[in-house]
Amino acid sequence: MPEPRIAWVSGQMSFALPEFGEAVQGKGHPLALISGTIIETSPCGNRWRNGLVFKLAVIGFANRWPTSAPCLFTKGQSMDHLTFLAEHRQITRRFFIRAGVVTGLVPLEDLRKVEAAAKPNQSIKQAKHPKAGALPDPYFTKQDDFRDVSRGDPLPHSLSEEKKREVGLTRETWRLEVLSDANNPANIDKPLTKADNSALDFASLLKLGEKQSVRFPKVMTCLNIGCPLGMGLWEGVPLREIVQLAKPKENLRRVFYHGYHNNDPKQVFRSSLSIGRVWEDPFDLPPVILCYKLNGELLASERGGPVRIVVPEDYGFKSVKWLSHLYLTNLASANDTYAEQGNDVESPMKTFAATLSLPREVKAGEKIAATGYAQVGIAGLAKVQVSIESDELPRQGDDPHFTKAKWVDAQLLKSPVNWSSLPGGKIPANTHGFDARGNPKTWPMRLTNAHWGAILPGLPKGKYTFRCRTIDEKGHAQPGPRPFRNSGHSKIESMVVIVKG
Structure with a gap:
């Protein structure tokens, strides 16, 4: 030990x-x-x-x-x-x-x-501590406590302040170009370029934010890791407002974008969205934003500042850091870097549960306390369930998702009263998903984390396997309805508990 x-x-x-x-x-x-x-x-x-x-x-x-x-x-x-x-x-x-x-x-x-x-x-x-995005308090992860999975050699946020100023990674020197895709051009009247000094600067973005800013809660999760990197209150200007500045006319089907990449084409990390998602926010989703604040504070360089994209319903690969270029294109399909690596780039966040604590060993007859969290994906969260089975019992046929196990409901924790990590511990007015008093309109909230606990009855001596799963608002049990790994983590977690005589 x-x-x-x-x-x-x-x-x-x-x-x-x-x-x-x-x-x-x-x-x-x-x-x-x-x-x-x-x-x-x-x-x-x-x-x-x-x-x-x-x-x-x-x-x-x-x-x-x-x-x-x-x-x-x-x-x-x-x-x-x-x-x-x-x-x-x-x-x-x-x-x-x-x-x-x-x-x-x-x-x-x-x-x-x-x-x-x-x-x-x-x-x-x-x-970073891997619990940073899963712990119940602070519910909103402080910027320094987010886990970092940034790309780049060197990492852009690790550059010296002098180098950051030189390449446009400070608020004073940041510029965003909005261009037509040369290979599949969209028809736009007013591209925003550095060459003609029309590129969007940080002060102009903040000016737009005085009337157009939105903020919403979102857990940031990597598609290929599955665990939360951090839970944040993200604030910025809707992407559609920036696209409109270029005065698009026709032949516009997608927007793709990338951030600073050390001026090395091999390091470009690109993501894209349909123009329909940029224009509209279906099913009461928040808009896609150019984000410049996190938890009420200006976005730190390590978090993708000065400006990054944040896509509310998607995994982190869509929320590109150190944004530098937007391209308006007539391309019909996604050209994301992740698509080229075998990932499902149209898969929104999934709902799943994971265990944060469980006794490794207990005495026979002692109750067993388990706690954990659930990522609340696009399908919402109805309940978390837990199961504990003796390893001596034979598995019932072909049941890879443990549908025949004896599942019992866990208890979902209520929402916080004091939202620590935010100024004053309060939700700002006009935050998406919250009422005028700063209370969640629904709980658990989609695209965020929830926490659960369960107390299981004592068991006789033996070796047992503990599992947890979610049931979404449509009644789908984890790992359904999208069980494949390349569309995001949803595998049911299994853990061993030893009961001693």
Whole structure:
């Protein structure tokens, strides 16, 4: 078993329960409720990078990290998202105490002896804590805590400030060209170009935003990773407003776009949208935007600033960072970089569940507490269900999606009351999906995260497999209705629980 590691925040030891948000931060000799060993997985699933995390946790935590696990602090950054909402704290405490996993009260000072093991691993420059996009608090992930999967050699956000100014990656020097595709030209009257000094600059974009800006919540997820990179409140100007500046006339079927790519054609990362999606927002979706703010703050370079595209319903590959060029085209089909790599580029976000905590071992007869999150895709989320089966029972025929398992409903957590990570802890007025008082119009909200918990009855001695799944608003059970991997992660997660006599 690896040695334990403790996280420090602002010079204080921080003990937190990522399962649902139990945190204790303080000085002196506070007490923490400590559970038995819990196994925690990466929110991408329990196989991603072998990302198993062993911990002692209920109101505090002492992480046990394999050196290969992706749960890393980088560049000495503290993990501010380990301070959790009070309502989640109460729900978590109730879950674990009811489940009987609390084994005692341990002074936090006694755990400081292992602080030396808490040195951050500096070997992975891009890694962020993988729970950043899945934790219940802050519900909106702080910009510094997003996981980074940026492309580029070197990474554009790693360039010096002088180089960023030179290539247009600062707010003062950013320019966006809007052009007709030379190979499949659309008929436009007024292309926006650097050559004639008509390219859109940042100040002009903000000016448009004074009347045209929109903001909406969205979880940013990579198609090929599956786990959340971060949950944000994104703000910007609808893409259609920028397209209109070029005065298109006819032969316009798609828009494709790319960002800064180190002036190397081999590094171009391109995505595209149908012009119909640019013009209209079907099914009450927010518009596609040129984003310049995240959680009320100007977009950081690492998050794709000064300006990036954000497509509400799609995976992250559509939301290109460091936007520099828009092309209006008569091309009939997608020309996305991801399409050339075998991915389904017309697949909106899926609904699926993953486990954040589960006891690795329990005593016979002890209740079993499990917690996790669900990505709420385009189909919405009706419920999360869990199942635990003895490995001694034979599988019933050909049932790859476990439809014949005994599933029971988990409990979905309510929406936060205090939206930490936002200015004042409040939702700004006129935010898509929220009412005038800043409350969600529906919950769970589509295109975001939800959190769940379940307490399972005690079991006799043996080896068991735990699973979780979602049921969407159309009644489709995960991994349906789109089970294929190249259209996004939706595989049902399986985890082993040992019940000792």
